[in-house]
Structure formats: C-alpha cells, structure tokens
Amino acid sequence: xxxxxxxxxxxxxxxxxxxxxxxxxxxxxxxxxxxxxxxxxxxxxxxxxxxxxxxxxxxxxxxxxxxxxxxxxxxxxxxxxxxxxxxxxxxxxxxxxxxxxxxxxxxxxxxxxxxxxxxxxxxxxxxxxxxxxxxxxxxxxxxxxxxxxxxxxxxxxxxxxxxxxxxxxxxxxxxxxxxxxxxxxxxxxxxxxxxxxxxxxxxxxxxxxxxxxxxxxxxxxxxxxxxxxxxxxxxxxxxxxxxxxxxxxxxxxxxxxxxxxxxxxxxxxxxxxxxxxxxxxxxxxxxxxxxxxxxxxxxxxxxxxxxxxxxxxxxxxxxxxxxxxxxxxxxxxxxxxxxxxxxxxxxxxxxxxxxxxxxxxxxxxxxxxxxxxxxxxxxxxxxxxxxxxxxxxxxxxxxxxxxxxxxxxxxxxxxxxxxxxxxxxxxxxxxxxxxxxxxxxxxxxxxxxxxxxxxxx
Amino acid sequence: xxxxxxxxxxxxxxxxxxxxxxxxxxxxxxxxxxxxxxxxxxxxxxxxxxxxxxxxxxxxxxxxxxxxxxxxxxxxxxxxxxxxxxxxxxxxxxxxxxxxxxxxxxxxxxxxxxxxxxxxxxxxxxxxxxxxxxxxxxxxxxxxxxxxxxxxxxxxxxxxxxxxxxxxxxxxxxxxxxxxxxxxxxxxxxxxxxxxxxxxxxxxxxxxxxxxxxxxxxxxxxxxxxxxxxxxxxxxxxxxxxxxxxxxxxxxxxxxxxxxxxxxxxxxxxxxxxxxxxxxxxxxxxxxxxxxxxxxxxxxxxxxxxxxxxxxxxxxxxxxxxxxxxxxxxxxxxxxxxxxxxxxxxxxxxxxxxxxxxxxxxxxxxxxxxxxxxxxxxxxxxxxxxxxxxxxxxxxxxxxxxxxxxxxxxxxxxxxxxxxxxxxxxxxxxxxxxxxxxxxxxxxxxxxxxxxxxxxxxxxxxxxxxxxxxxxxxxxxxxxxxxxxxx
Numbered sequence: 001x002x003x004x005x006x007x008x009x010x011x012x013x014x015x016x017x018x019x020x021x022x023x024x025x026x027x028x029x030x031x032x033x034x035x036x037x038x039x040x041x042x043x044x045x046x047x048x049x050x051x052x053x054x055x056x057x058x059x060x061x062x063x064x065x066x067x068x069x070x071x072x073x074x075x076x077x078x079x080x081x082x083x084x085x086x087x088x089x090x091x092x093x094x095x096x097x098x099x100x101x102x103x104x105x106x107x108x109x110x111x112x113x114x115x116x117x118x119x120x121x122x123x124x125x126x127x128x129x130x131x132x133x134x135x136x137x138x139x140x141x142x143x144x145x146x147x148x149x150x151x152x153x154x155x156x157x158x159x160x161x162x163x164x165x166x167x168x169x170x171x172x173x174x175x176x177x178x179x180x181x182x183x184x185x186x187x188x189x190x191x192x193x194x195x196x197x198x199x200x201x202x203x204x205x206x207x208x209x210x211x212x213x214x215x216x217x218x219x220x221x222x223x224x225x226x227x228x229x230x231x232x233x234x235x236x237x238x239x240x241x242x243x244x245x246x247x248x249x250x251x252x253x254x255x256x257x258x259x260x261x262x263x264x265x266x267x268x269x270x271x272x273x274x275x276x277x278x279x280x281x282x283x284x285x286x287x288x289x290x291x292x293x294x295x296x297x298x299x300x301x302x303x304x305x306x307x308x309x310x311x312x313x314x315x316x317x318x319x320x321x322x323x324x325x326x327x328x329x330x331x332x333x334x335x336x337x338x339x340x341x342x343x344x345x346x347x348x349x350x351x352x353x354x355x356x357x358x359x360x361x362x363x364x365x366x367x368x369x370x371x372x373x374x375x376x377x378x379x380x381x382x383x384x385x386x387x388x389x390x391x392x393x394x395x396x397x398x399x400x401x402x403x404x405x406x407x408x409x410x411x412x413x414x415x416x417x418x419x420x421x422x423x424x425x426x427x428x429x430x431x432x433x434x435x436x437x438x439x440x441x442x443x444x445x446x447x448x449x450x451x452x453x454x455x456x457x
Numbered sequence: 458x459x460x461x462x463x464x465x466x467x468x469x470x471x472x473x474x475x476x477x478x479x480x481x482x483x484x485x486x487x488x489x490x491x492x493x494x495x496x497x498x499x500x501x502x503x504x505x506x507x508x509x510x511x512x513x514x515x516x517x518x519x520x521x522x523x524x525x526x527x528x529x530x531x532x533x534x535x536x537x538x539x540x541x542x543x544x545x546x547x548x549x550x551x552x553x554x555x556x557x558x559x560x561x562x563x564x565x566x567x568x569x570x571x572x573x574x575x576x577x578x579x580x581x582x583x584x585x586x587x588x589x590x591x592x593x594x595x596x597x598x599x600x601x602x603x604x605x606x607x608x609x610x611x612x613x614x615x616x617x618x619x620x621x622x623x624x625x626x627x628x629x630x631x632x633x634x635x636x637x638x639x640x641x642x643x644x645x646x647x648x649x650x651x652x653x654x655x656x657x658x659x660x661x662x663x664x665x666x667x668x669x670x671x672x673x674x675x676x677x678x679x680x681x682x683x684x685x686x687x688x689x690x691x692x693x694x695x696x697x698x699x700x701x702x703x704x705x706x707x708x709x710x711x712x713x714x715x716x717x718x719x720x721x722x723x724x725x726x727x728x729x730x731x732x733x734x735x736x737x738x739x740x741x742x743x744x745x746x747x748x749x750x751x752x753x754x755x756x757x758x759x760x761x762x763x764x765x766x767x768x769x770x771x772x773x774x775x776x777x778x779x780x781x782x783x784x785x786x787x788x789x790x791x792x793x794x795x796x797x798x799x800x801x802x803x804x805x806x807x808x809x810x811x812x813x814x815x816x817x818x819x820x821x822x823x824x825x826x827x828x829x830x831x832x833x834x835x836x837x838x839x840x841x842x843x844x845x846x847x848x849x850x851x852x853x854x855x856x857x858x859x860x861x862x863x864x865x866x867x868x869x870x871x872x873x874x875x876x877x878x879x880x881x882x883x884x885x886x887x888x889x890x891x892x893x894x895x896x897x898x899x900x901x902x903x904x905x906x907x908x909x910x911x912x913x914x915x916x917x918x919x920x921x922x923x924x925x926x927x928x929x930x931x932x933x934x935x936x937x938x939x940x941x942x943x944x
Contacts, residue, residue, distance in 0.1 A: 001801070001804055001808075002537075002796050002797055002801055003534070003535050003537060003727075003797075003886070003887050004804055004805075004808045004886050004887065005887065005888070005889045006808060006811070006889075006890070010889075010890045011811065013890070014811055014812075014815040014890060015811070017815055017818050017819065017822075018811075018814045018815055018818045019818070020814070023807045023808075023810070023811055024807075026807075026810045026811060026814050026833055026834075027707055027708075027806075027810065027833075028833065029675070029676045029678055029832070029833050030676055030678075030704070030707065030708050031678070031680075031681060033681075034680075034681070034708045034709075034712050034713055035707060035708050036706070036707065036708060036709060036712065038799065039577055039578060039706050039799040039802060039803070040577065040799075041573065041574070041576070041577035042574050042577050042578060042706075042794075042798065042799040042802065043574075043795065043798060043799065044798045044799060044800070045795075045796060045797060045798025045799075045800060045801050046795050046796060046798065047796070048537075048539045048796060051539065051543065051792055051795045051796050052539065052543060054795070055543040055546065055567075055792065056543075056546060057563070058548070058562075058563030058564065058566055058567060059543075059546035059547065059548030059549045059563055059564075060546075060548050060563070061548070061562055061563040062548040062549065062552055062560055062561055062562065062563040062564055063548060063560060064547060064548065064551055065556065065560055067551070067553050067556065069553045069555050069556060071555055072779050072780070073553060073554055073555075073779070073780065075551070075553070077478070077480070079475070079478045079504075081504065081507065081508050081511075083545070085508065085511045085512065085515070086731075087541060088512070088515045089520045089521070089522025089523060090515035090516060090517075090518040090519075090520045090522065090523055091515050091518065091520070091731070091732055092520065092522070092536065092541070092729045092731060093520035093521035093522045093523075093526075093533075093536050093729055093730065094518045094519060094520040094521075094730065094731075094732045095526070095528060095531055095533060095730035095732065095733060096730075096732070096733040097732070097733070098528070098867075098869075099519070099857065099858075099861060099866060099867050100923075100926050101858065101861055101918045101921040101922070101923055101924070101925065101926065102518065102519040102524075102861045102866060102867075102918075102921055103517075103518055103519065103732075104514070104517040104518070104921075104922045104923060105513075105514035105515045105516065105517035105518040105732075106518055106732040106733065108462065108464070108514055108517070109511070109514055109732070111464075111937070111938075111939070112464060112465050112466070112939070114937055114938050115464075115466065115498075115938040115939035115940075116497075116499055118938040119497050119498040119499060119938075120497045120499070124938070125937050125938055126937075126938065128733070129733075129734070131589040131590060131593065131735075131778065131783075132589065132778050132779050132780075133779055134776075134778055134779035135589070135593070135777065135778060135779075142633075163779070165776060165779050165780070166779060168775055168776050169775075169776050169777060169778065169779065171775070172600070172751075172774060172775035172776060172777060173596070173633075173777070175600075175635075176600065176603065176633060176634040176635030176636070177633065177635050178635065220487070220488075220491050224490075246493070246497065247493070247496075247497065248486075248487050248492060248493055249487060249491055249492070249493055250491060250492065250493055250494070251493060251497070254493075254494070266779065273545075273550040273551065273785070274550070274551060274552060274553050274554065275544075275549060275550050275552065275784055275785040276549065276552045276553075276554050276561060276564050276780070276781065276784040276785075277554030277778070277779070277780030277781040277782065277783075277784045278554075278589065278735070278778065278780060278781070278782055278783040278784050278785060278786070279589070279734075279735035279737075279783035279784075279785050279786055280779070291935070291937075297733060298937055299937065300931040300932070300935060300936055300937045301931070301936040301937070302926050302927045302928065302930045302931035302934075302936075303926070303927055303930065304923040304924040304925060304926050304927070305916065305924040305925050305926075305927075306924050308461065308923055308924070309461060309923075310922075310923035310926045311926075312926045312928055312931050314928070314931040314932050314935065314937065315932055315935070317932075319625075320592070320624075320625035320626050320628075320629035321624075321625040321626075321872070322625070323625070323629070324625045324628040324629060324638075325628035325629060325631065325632045325638040326632070327625065327629040327632070329629065329633065330592040330595060330596060330626045330629035330630040330632075330633050331590070331592055331593075332590065332591065332592045332624075332625075332626050333590040333591060333592070333721075333723065333730075333733060333734040333735070333736035334590070334733055334734045334735075335589075335731075335733075335734045335735045336730075336731045336732035336733030336734045336735070337729065337731025337732060337734065337735060338731075338734075338735060339732075339733075340511075340731075340732060343465075343511075344507060344511050346499055346500075347465050347475075347499075347500050347502060347507040347510070347511070348475040348478050348502075348504060348507050349474075349475070349478060349479070349499070350469075350473075350474045350475070350499050350500060350501045350502070351496040351497055351498075351499045351501065352474050352479070352496075352501070353474055353475065353476070353478055353479045354497070354499065355496070356479045356480050356481075356482060356483070357479075357480055359482070359483040359484075359485050359486070360480040360481070360483050360485075362483065362485035362486070362487065363483035363484070363485035366485055385487055385488050385491060387487075402557065403557060403559070406556070406557045406559055406560055407559075411553060411556045411557070411560065414555050433480040
C-alpha cells in the first residue's frame, strides 16, 4: 500500500480498539445511496519506477529549447544551493508557522525575505509573499482602495503598457468589489506611457495609478513624472516592478517626490524555475502607514519569555482566520517555499552579484536587438532605454515565424499581435545573463534563414 | 540549547560574496536619470555562509519529514520524494509558460490526465487547474456562481450562506467576490441546523459554502436534504475541498449535489506545504457552471494537447494567474495520483479515517473529552480541553506548546471557533499506530504534569530554540524588516 504503513495486525488491533468490525464500518454515517465502490476513469497504480520512466519520457519530449521569451517570467541562472536547501524536509515539508517556537527557521527566513524586498524596493515593509505577480497587482489595487480613505471612486488608472495578463487578472479579481480599471494609452513611437495621457484625469477622483517599470515592452517609463502627477492629483502610486532591474534602477520608494505607496511584482527571477508558469512568488511592499491594509502573512521580530530574540506571525488581525468576512484578503496558503528560494538567491548574489546579473541582462538584450535588427525586414519598434526585453517588428506575421523557429529548437519570443494589434507584426524578445553571444548568433542566423526562405517562397 | 542563529545581515561584510554565482562584469548601464543611487541593502556573505545559515535555520523547524504533524484541516501527510524529483526534471523545469505548445506536449499530457482524474474522483463535469491555492479556488468558485446567476438575469442573488464552523477563507472569499455573508449555526451534534438554513434561504441566496466532512470532523449526514433545499431556493452549492482526503473514492461531492468544488492539492494529493505554500486549488464544476471555468484549461485534440483560453471559453470568469497556475505543484500531484491509482486513492480515505478514529478512541480511553461524542470521526476530530482548563488551569495553548517538548507538532488550536479550548487533530493515513500511541501518551503525560506542576506546562515550551514568544509586543512594537541603522 503506497505511503500507508499499516500491517494486517495493526488494522485488526485498531478496529478492535475502536469497536468496529471493518474499516468500511467507519463510513456508516455517509448515506449508503451516495457511496461509490470504484473510481472508473482513474488508472491503476504504478510503481515509482514505472511512473519515473513515463515522466522522464514526457519531460524529455519537451526538450530543452533555446529560450528568448520573457513577458513576465524570466530565465536566470539558479545557484545550486537554492534548491538543495529548500528541498530539505525541514523547509519543504513544514507548513505555515502557526507554532512559532517550532518554526523559527521559516519565520526568520520570512523576516529576512521581507527585509530584502523592503530594501530592494526602498519601501518600509514587505509581506511574506502572495501567489504571483499578476495576483499581487490585483491585491495591490484592492489594498489601495482600502488605504485611500479620501478617495470614493475606486478608480484605478492602468497603463496599457502593463503586462496584459496582469491587467486581465486584476480585472477578474477586483471586479466583484466594484473597482473601475481605466486603461491609459501609450506612445506607439516610444513604447511608454505618455504623461499627457493623464491630463484628462486631472482634478477627478483617482484612487491609484499603476506604473510598471520596466513596462511590458521592456521600456523604461518616466516614473518620476508619473509619480509626481499622481501625488499632485491625490492618487496613490502602485509600482509593479521587475526585482532584478531594481539592482540598477531607481526603486519605487525613490520615485518622484516621495516615492510609490505600494510596490509589487513577481520574485520568480530570484531562484525560481520557469516550470511552465509556476509556482512563482508574488511580492508586495508598502509604506508603513498602509501596513494594516496589506494582505498576506507578515513575520515580526519579538522576544521570548527570557527576553531572547525570536520571530512570530504578526498583525494577524488583518487575516481571514481572525477577521473572516472583514479580512484584507482571503489569502491563506501563499508561496512559502519560493519565498525561501528567493531569500537564499538574494543572500548568494548580494548587491554586487545582483548588479552583475542586471547589467548582463542589459548587455545581452542590447546584443540581441543589434543582431536581429540587422536582418532585413526586422527592426526595433521603440527607441529609448530598456531593460531586458525589446519589441521587434517583422515584415510578415509573427506566428508562423515563431513556429518555424520552434522546430529548430529556438523559442524566439512572444507574439504581440493579439494584445497589441496596433503594433503590426510585433514580437517581444528577451535575453538575460543565461544567453551567450553565441546563442544570440544562433537565433539571428535561424531567423535570417527563415525570413529569406519565406521571402524566396 | 544551541546558540541563536544570527540574521543573514549580521553575517555580512562589505566586499564578500558568493562569486561563483556571478555572471561576468558587463559595461552596459541604464541612463543616469533612471539609475539607482544607493546599492540595495542586501547581505554580502560567502556561499558557505549562506548554505550554513539556511541549513541551520531549517534545523529550527518541525516538518513532516522530522516530526508527527497532526495539524487539523491541513492534511500533513508524507510528501513522497518521487513527486519532487520527477516534477523537477529539466524538460519540465526549464520550459517557459509561453513557449509554443509543440514544446510542451509532455507537461500538457500530465496536466490533461490530472484534470481527468480529478473530474472522476470528485464526480464533476469539468476541472480547471489554474487557481494557485485553496483560497483562490474558492474565489473562482464563488465568482462562477455569481457569473451563473448574472447570466440568467438573476441579479438579486447576492448572499452566500456559510456555517459558523467554516474556514475563515469562506466568508473572506464571499466578501472578495462582492457577496454578503450570511452565517448559520451548527447543531450540538455537529450537523448544520436545517431550520436555520430554511430561514436563511431566500431569493437573495446565491449559494452555500460547505466543507463535508466539516471542520468539526464529522460527515454532514443530511447533505442530500441540504442540496435539495438550496437548489429549490435557486442557490448553488460550493464544496470546500479542505477535507476531501477523508472521503476520497468513497463518496463524491458531485454525487452529494455540489455544483462546484475546490481541491487543495497540497492536502489531499500530498504536494509539499513548503512552510506556507505553494498550494494549488484546482476547481471542478458540474454541467451548469462548465462555461464559466477559469482559463486556461488543457484540451486534447486527437493526439495533441492545446490550451483553451478566452477565445474558446468566452463566458469564462477569466484568468487568475499570470500564466497557467502552479504547474510544478500540479506535476507533483499527478505523480502522486499515478503511483496511488484508483485503489490507492480509496485507501487514503480508509486509512486516514482508521487512524483518526483509533486516535480518538485512545484519547477517549485516556479520559479526554471528544467534542462530538457518539459521532464517527472523519479523517480528523476535535478534543475539547474545557474541563482541563477549568480544573487544572491549563489551556489548549499550553497543551499545544508542551507537545512540542514531547517531539510532536501541535494540532490546530482554537479552531473551529465554536468549540472552546479545542484541539483539531488530523493524523493522516501515513502515520504508524506506534506514532499515534506515542502522541496519545504524550497528551496524557501533559495532563498528569498539569495536575502536579501546572507551571511547567504553562511555561512550555522548554526545549525549543526559543521559549514562548511575546505576540503582543510583536504587534505593538512592529519590527518586520531589518534596517542597516538598527543593526
């Protein structure tokens, strides 16, 4: 019996102690008409060896293509210690630290993580994780509505340069509470939000302005001007940021005059594998004045009965298990394991290593744009500073080109034609420190071949 | 007792680093006006220092791999190592979520099979794997109920009925979805008060959220009648799958009359709890709610798998995550289910129920008070320490802390809220009889100790890395982030 230790003698003795004749008698409070005695459609058991073989075949079939997509999830080197440590049973198989005295490892890691996120974003406080970047942005919008007591409109200004999937998740999650998400246009020449787009909202009741830095196109927004506009118009600022970029970019806490109110994003780039979309790790930080509106777990430093330093879950009166219908969010289980991975990643990289990663991203993306931009029929859609992604336009539809590249083992980018039809045949491509110049040349050659082959045909 | 582990920041020295992890230095820069002026205050430590620090921190934790962890409602069973190593094969791990599905047929085959198996074990018509935790599954469920009523032009249905024993996530979810919460009481025998239900049902009823077996550790015996009443009133039934482990393969929520269910894959299907996640809250629905399932879901066209999105499912409530949910967690659940097979899943319910009823019988023999005497335990049960609190002056919290000294993680304490001084105990099927006996004897020993030396129990724990912590101070003198100046 996989993972069940009972011997026949155990079962006999246990039933006798219970006073039952058979295990089935223990289900005698379930109405008999409801009971099922088989599970058709569920396959029979396999041993670990058979499942391992089947799984290995499937994983191998998915191959190991050369990846040039970012679009919200980024390939980075994962130091070997990260997963060697977080798969230790004491981390992997523990749960939410409800018994603080038997969970100091998890709690201190949470405190260290919160400190690192607060430091990176230059905000006062961080929670101990949300699900992913998209849901973190949704929670940030809900939080802004609670935190901004003078604003009655629940209106959120959302630039269309914000990740389209994050925008959709935000609409889905905030819909029931009546938030109004108003989208802002962007400059199709520069690929960033134009401060003038905000002008028509001046003087009206705006709860918060969302600013993504770098934005979905990889371009750098004029965060100072946008933040100043929000301050001048009584709106809170929600920063959605790439955490690697924060090694070299102004952190949300330093934007404009006085900084953002809430910073959020996805800490997946910190030691969390791409893994077809998850599990990742949403982060959220804010100014101290908003901490009681923050969703999610928070670890705090305190002392024990002997005055010794220790850590415990704190401000729990915000949470669903205490406040129930009046909680800041319904979130309970979050992304603890990935929070630990991100903490260990940041401890290993430190400020110097993280800056090197960020600069390597800048350099490889510059190389990628240079190499692809030289091909006939390919050009960079936007000028201006960018981080580790760029929009490239082709002289023909993108999807068939990407399919052809995939057949050669190259995942060439994210097709933007559905989310941004106004950009024409556009794709979003990314290169981080994991791509070498040789990888980029391989991509450029394959794309060149494909474009010339298709042109000849 | 070991010396306390410093903060990683306290180990930091300027200029130190795990340099093997650094990429080569590049000269690329961002323009000056965007540039960060102060480097982020991250620690500077060697690779060995980091490895030793987080290894030592891990050793301060209890986990399933190290201790019996009978945390009620959390299903802390063995997390098979195979699930982790197979989900982390390179072909799965390195795959970008937006890579073409041609490069993801292997992972999508696993996800499709997982959807199918979950449909069959719950008796539902369709499953979406995207919710990233139980609470997000609840959100998806209530949002679907809302969408269903609105699509019928039934805009008055704005109330969700929740029993007082429910998890806090249930009412919190209803609020997040813009619903009003209507709480109904539970009878002394643990079943829902049907008279109160009748009184609560109205043309405003959108639905009811139930956990069955409930958080009281008993099966709701009149579930068919409840389903009939709620449906007759025009409402739908939501199944909180937190306790699915107790009935896996024995009775299916779809057959009980539920319209929508979330499953906590990190409970019933044994994916790791990770110190507080990641979870996975896959949702299943009956025919009525099928069009509203969150996207994406995996479909099979002949021999090929593809993602269905908003274009295929225009009535979907939409996306809940940036991509397709916690795929790595889903792979772990798939491995677990393939190793268990149909018979193994039924054994999960059988042996978890056997262990719970055995431990309940042992504790009752030892003189502890079951909260619902005369009822069968499901895979968990409640003991109330009301009498011990009154006669000996030691609370459920004191028992919980002293259990840590005996080498057992404490059960869930003070939940559900309606049972005073309660321990909610869930042993799971993967524990041996000896482990259960040891736990029962530890509880009895603590009670004996309380009678002779109550102070020793009230000041527990004595052998943990820290003594009892000052939660009030933690909240009043808030310190939630290390600051360079404060070091």
